[in-house]
Each structure stands twice: as structure tokens, then as C-alpha cells.
Amino acid sequence: MTKKYPGTYLKRDEMYSLPGLVRYKPTAKYSFSAGIAQTKFLEGLKKGKIIGVKCPSCGRVYVPPRAFCEYCHVPMNEYVELPGTGEIHTAVISYISTFRQRMDKPEIVGVVKLDAPGYTKESYEFAGLFHRFCGITEEDVISGKAIGMRVKPRWKPENERTGSVTDIECFEPVES
């Protein structure tokens, strides 16, 4: 292939000085309903409880709850309270915000595999949540000590809870 390839590269300055360059910022705004199953979950958070839902057919307990079992394709209505404890499946240290600004203080986030019936230890899938971690250090994440660590939710004070995933401040080690 010795041919010339199409495409005209622009340096940053060249792009921003192009004739006719249009700048546009969308102003769309949204309000999302949480739906049938997740509303139960959010109501539970407000009361300081982790709520899952059990499939009548396969017995899996789903967190976050959904209205139907994706495996069995049957409706799920049996909501159950879980202890909220679990273990860290993965954890990372973020130095950047959503829009890629450097953060003043790095944040540790990851996945919690919750204690829930309906799964074996070897199951590929599990009940779990994506959240922040506190009470563990950057070194715990890097060394791998954090993975498998037992954790529980640290709740916001009751009068500050709004029925949001942020009613849990973070997951923290069980022993602390």
C-alpha cells in the first residue's frame, strides 16, 4: 500500500481558528423515574436497608432489584432485606472527575459483592453494587489487600437521606 490516504489533520489552534466554526452547547434537561423495582430499592436506602428481589423460579436474589428475572423471564415480587455486608470485588483510585479535571483528593471506588442467597461462591454473576470505599488506603488497593476485604455500608444520618444511592456514604471495612 503506497497510496496517499485521505484526511486533513488540524492542529488544535488550527481547529479553533477555522472559518465558520460553530460552537454549540445543548441545554437538554431530564427527569428520570426509577421505575417499579428500583423505587423499592431507593425507599429501602432511605430507611437504611439494602433491598433485593428474589426470583421465584431460580432463587437468585438480585441487587439492585429488577421487575423480572433476566434468566427465567418471569416477574419478581418477593422483596427481601439483605444484611448489606459483602466483599470488595474490585477497587481503584481515581485522580480525575467525570469531566477529567484532576481531583484535589483521590477517591477510591469499586464493586461490592454483597452477601445474598441464590449464588455459589463460583457463580459468574452476583448481587452487588458500584460505590465508593472509605477506611481503606491507596496502598490497600495497590497491594491487592483491599480485594476480598469484608465491608458494610456507612449510612448518612437518617435526616439527610433522600432515597438516593448516595444515602450510603461509602462502604467501609466491617471491623472498623
Added chain:
Amino acid sequence: MRSNIHVKDKVAIVGAGITLFRRRLLETPRELAWEAAKMALDNAGLTLKDIDCVVIGTAPDAFDGIHLNGEYLADGSGGFSKPTVRVYVGGGTGVMVPIAAWWHVASGHCKTVLAVAEEKMSPAHPHPQGVFAYIWDPILERPLGPNLIWIFAMEMRRYMHKCDAKKEDIALVSVKNKRNALDNPVAQAAANITVEDVLSSELLVWPVNRLDISPVSDGAAALVLASENMARRVTDSPVWVEGIGFTLDNTHWYNRELGFPRYVNYAARLAYKMAGIERPWKEIDVAEPYDPFDYKELHHIEGLMLARPCEAPRLLKEGWFNRSGELPTSPSGGLLGVGNPIAAAGLMKVAELFWQLRYEAGARQVKKPVHRGVAQAWGDLMQAGTVIVLGN
């Protein structure tokens, strides 16, 4: 083809085209689509009159900043007044485009299909990472203020834990692919770098540094696919589509083991079954696994069963995946080296197999003789797997 499904026509790729991949290109998305489409047609020795149907791929509209981007791209892609469809499975789109083109021809509906993928990420301002904010679940994820890189970092961290892999083992993918890209005339991020360069580049979300990640890009790629009769008429060296597979997992990515990509494995099994491949690690000669992040290439090599789970880092270190190795991966330079205009990057991988299987890859041609290759892309929230097996 030892297919388990009924097809009206065997399908071949008979032409390919590609634009430069760059951080910013002057051309509009439809101009880029046109350039790639025209080059693919010229390469096949055909004109638009010879094309029955058009398949277009482009990732979220939010990057190009144009709603209904498929319709917008239709004329540039040659779809004017023809049966034209856009397919979309996030980052998996680039390989979904030739998969969809395959079923257009295999079903007997079209004899020739122009398959075009385009992405222009430079309009998103000040950085396309902001656009990714809207892929997260609005109720359970967005309130935590995630950045897209978080999810990759989480998967990479889990993979490192499960496989006892170190950051320096994984950085070797970036070193290999950027080096391979030095021989690719359209590449944006070709470089001779060391593992140390990767480890000392800007730390974004531990364990991910900047050079673990492919760049932001503009670009387009295109293929011409044809039925067996048509293909034999236009070329002496058609490249056959021997197998395709695509599957989708749910959006609850935090409800599953992140150390192994089930979403890729299921798609690979479908594609291999169609191609009559039982031992992919022996029967595949060259591979283009999707590598938007360096660990992803290893993760996907294992999902594609080109190595056993957790075996890829060791094989990489031994040179197994080099161009001169037993099973070269990303000889194109991959997304890490060539660039990542999302849908176009996936299609670039299929185009690279086309060139490799026709021995037209020039300085990028792998050392060993090649009969069969596999290309793969992944997309959405650790969900979509798209796999295609080609043979000569």
C-alpha cells in the same frame, strides 16, 4: 464453511478503504465516510452503481454531535436511494458493521454491500470524556460522579488480581501495538516506547495511566462485501467471511465477574461454530482483538479462547503475539497505535485481516503463513461482543 445455519450465499470481502486516523480532521463526518467508501469501491474495482445495499456504523451520536448520525452519513456512505441501515452496539459497532453486511448477502437479499464506519470525536468539547458521562445509569451510577475510565480501571484491577498480572506485564501490549503502528501509514499514535514510559505517563485512575489508553480520534473505514458469484467475478483473492457471532449481556456490569469477558466468549463460540473451528488457539493464524485499553487485548484474547484464562500475559512476554510470533495480535497497531475513532477503529481491525489474508499488509505482514483470522470488538457497559472469522 462448515456452517450450522442455512445461507443462500457465501460472503466475501472484496475491497477495503480507510482514511487517516487523527485527533482532529478538517473533513466532516460525511466527507470522511465518502472518502473511505470511495477507496473501498476503487479497491474492489466497482462503482456505486454495482452496490445493492449499504450498512453504516457510528457510535453514540453525541460524539459527532449530530442526532440521527446514521441518516446524516447515508449519502457519504453511498446509501442514497438504496436499502440502507445503521447498526449500533457501542464500541462493538465497528465489527457489527461487516456482521450486518454478511447477513444482507448471506440471506440472498443483496449481492453487494458497502459497509462503512465513521467516527468524529473532535467536536466534543473540551474533551469527549464528558460525553461518556451519559452512558452511566442515571439512578444508580451518575450520582456517584463516575468517569468512563473508572469502569476500565475496575475491570483491569480485577483482571490483575485474578490472574496475578502486574501493570508492567500489561503495559507490554501498549508497547507492542504502538510499535506495530509505526508501519501503518494511517496511524495516529505510532511510537517506539518502553514499559517505563507507560508506567510514568500521567496516572488517571490507578491502575490506568494515560499510555494504557488509546487516543481520541477522527476517521473512517469501509469494506465491500459480495456474494460468491459476484466476488469471483471481481477478484482472484476474495477473503471469505467464515463465521460471525454477536451477543449482549445486561447493563448490570457490577453484578458479574469482571476478570473474564463472558460477553466476548459467547460471541466467539458462535463465530467459531459457524466457521467449524474447534481449537481456535491452533486454527487461528492472526487476530485483531479489540484494544481500547492495553489490558483489554489480553482480556479479549482469553475471551476469544486464543489463550487459556490468565495465560495471555505470559505468552505476551514470550513474544507469542508479536508479528513474528506464533499468533500475532493487532499487527495493524490496534487502537492503541492506529487510533480509536470508535466504529471506524473496529472496522479497521477487519480491514487489517483482509489485507493480512491477501498478503497485502506490506511492512505489517505477519511472518507466518495465514489462512484464518479473527477480529473482535466490545462495547457498552462491559456488555456487547462482536466477532468475525475470515479466511482466504
